[in-house]
Amino acid sequence: MTTDIAAKADGTTKVRRPHAWIWAALSGVVSAAALLAVAEVFAALVARSASPVLAVGSFIVDIVPRPLKELAITLFGETDKIALLAGVGLGAVVAAAIAGALEYRFRFVGAVLLGIGGILATAAILTRAGAGALAWLPPLLGTAVGIAVLLLSIARLRRWVAAAGGRDAQTAGANRRQFLLFTGITAVGAVVVGIGARVLNATTASVAAARDALRLPAARSTVTVPEGANWEIDGLTPIITPNDDFYRVDTALTVPNVDPTTWRLSIEGMVDTPIELSFDDLVGMGLDEYGVTLTCVSNEVGGGLVGNAIWTGIPIRDVLRMAGVQGDADMVLSESVDGYTASTPLSSLTDDNLDAIFAVAMNGEPLPFEHGFPVRMVVPGLYGYVSATKWVTKLTVTRFDKDQAYWTPRGYAAEAPIKMSSRVDTPKIGTPIAAGSVAIAGMAWAQPVGVQKVEVSIDDGDWQETQLSTPINDQSWVQWKLDWNAEPGSHYIAVRATDKDGNLQVQDQAPIAPDGSSGWQRTLVTVSS
Ligand SMILES: Nc1nc2c(c(=O)[nH]1)N[C@H]1C(S)=C(S)[C@@H](COP(=O)(O)O)O[C@H]1N2
Numbered sequence: 001m002t003t004d005i006a007a008k009a010d011g012t013t014k015v016r017r018p019h020a021w022i023w024a025a026l027s028g029v030v031s032a033a034a035l036l037a038v039a040e041v042f043a044a045l046v047a048r049s050a051s052p053v054l055a056v057g058s059f060i061v062d063i064v065p066r067p068l069k070e071l072a073i074t075l076f077g078e079t080d081k082i083a084l085l086a087g088v089g090l091g092a093v094v095a096a097a098i099a100g101a102l103e104y105r106f107r108f109v110g111a112v113l114l115g116i117g118g119i120l121a122t123a124a125i126l127t128r129a130g131a132g133a134l135a136w137l138p139p140l141l142g143t144a145v146g147i148a149v150l151l152l153s154i155a156r157l158r159r160w161v162a163a164a165g166g167r168d169a170q171t172a173g174a175n176r177r178q179f180l181l182f183t184g185i186t187a188v189g190a191v192v193v194g195i196g197a198r199v200l201n202a203t204t205a206s207v208a209a210a211r212d213a214l215r216l217p218a219a220r221s222t223v224t225v226p227e228g229a230n231w232e233i234d235g236l237t238p239i240i241t242p243n244d245d246f247y248r249v250d251t252a253l254t255v256p257n258v259d260p261t262t263w264r265l266s267i268e269g270m271v272d273t274p275i276e277l278s279f280d281d282l283v284g285m286g287l288d289e290y291g292v293t294l295t296c297v298s299n300e301v302g303g304g305l306v307g308n309a310i311w312t313g314i315p316i317r318d319v320l321r322m323a324g325v326q327g328d329a330d331m332v333l334s335e336s337v338d339g340y341t342a343s344t345p346l347s348s349l350t351d352d353n354l355d356a357i358f359a360v361a362m363n364g365e366p367l368p369f370e371h372g373f374p375v376r377m378v379v380p381g382l383y384g385y386v387s388a389t390k391w392v393t394k395l396t397v398t399r400f401d402k403d404q405a406y407w408t409p410r411g412y413a414a415e416a417p418i419k420m421s422s423r424v425d426t427p428k429i430g431t432p433i434a435a436g437s438v439a440i441a442g443m444a445w446a447q448p449v450g451v452q453k454v455e456v457s458i459d460d461g462d463w464q465e466t467q468l469s470t471p472i473n474d475q476s477w478v479q480w481k482l483d484w485n486a487e488p489g490s491h492y493i494a495v496r497a498t499d500k501d502g503n504l505q506v507q508d509q510a511p512i513a514p515d516g517s518s519g520w521q522r523t524l525v526t527v528s529s
């Protein structure tokens, strides 16, 4: 900072003018911080979900076109959500600084801009699913306080600037102090209070305790991983994916905190009797274990958006039967607490030979928060976006020609069975291996019928049948391996699967949109001498 008082040659002093634009911009940023802090405090009191930054972030998640979303995932990977929030934050800071500078130059223009920002944030909050009846209160109170801070701060800045123009160093100094004190205290207060309230709003403490305390009844039937199902080969994926390693895909900026004691599942729409079940009601229907491989439509051939777990749950058909499904329905729209929806063919949920379940546990423990605690759906053979709704709270029995799910207007098919696929886990491209005896190994899946065989072709030679690990069931992936005498140089390894109905994995390459990737993986490995 520059000193305000400069000595002049004749011995008198002249008060230097402050850099008013910069201070005005800063006032704008401080006002916005006050807005957010007050909104967070009132959100903590009346409506935890009414956080402006998160609501605006979620709104953006929902409106950005698919190619942009894919670009964000490519650029930032699993940190795409953090990048988005940082982007929203940066945008807000810049907009607030502009509002401050404008307010200094044109009285009330900045205040109006801040007001518009607050109203847009309120609209974003109110359009979120699960916005409570009082959700409008925090952002509007925040906006009022933010505008007040801006007006008061800029008024003090004007007084300082005016005094600095004169020769009265003392008045200028006092006005400067008043401005800096007011703006500084507001800034520090907003940051401390705002962060405190945000942490409080995000706190999972009570729900985490509820999850820890949860004692699920023992499953009536269990899945045993057969002998020979899991080979321990360096670089090969284990047959059961540990919860911590399981891929995560969802639109949620913050993981929903759902208290199992207040959670309800309602079955509505084209049913004879709409029903509502508590967690205890659902679990009381009896638990069984199911081994199912879950796959994301965004998984590229050879990719890792796929995992296999032992799920504990209740067949969805049993719950639908209680409600009584009406004859001309053909789809079930499942909805999560955060408003996400998936469209699942009714037949996939009522089929006696296909175990579509409400899962409450994953690999022997209550569902992790990221994977849908307390209840999610798992449907064998359908991509996650059309079946595996996490934090599920409502099923609407309906028709495909009447209702649409979240991804349907965003470029993905309304119905999407998982495409049979196979991939090479080892050797890996870019990791040179030593010549000699090498295991080529990977994973393959072909829900719902199961994998019959996996073949490998080296350097475009004959297809050689590989060895398969003992399958857990037809809904779970298998490992495959082939012993190879690797000679020095570069080699292509291609892989393809065949299912138990005799269908060969589709060779034609397809992108992930609209209904999943296809093609045979062909990877390049380097063997050193
Ligand atoms: N509530 C909710 N459930 C959801 C999603 C979502 O965005 N929100 N994404 C779906 C998609 S696209 C997939 S692939 C699976 C992923 O489940 P996982 O994160 O447990 O691996 O969840 C599905 N369930």
Ligand SMILES: [Mo]
Pocket: 249, 295, 296, 297, 298, 383, 384, 385
């Ligand atoms: Mo997905």
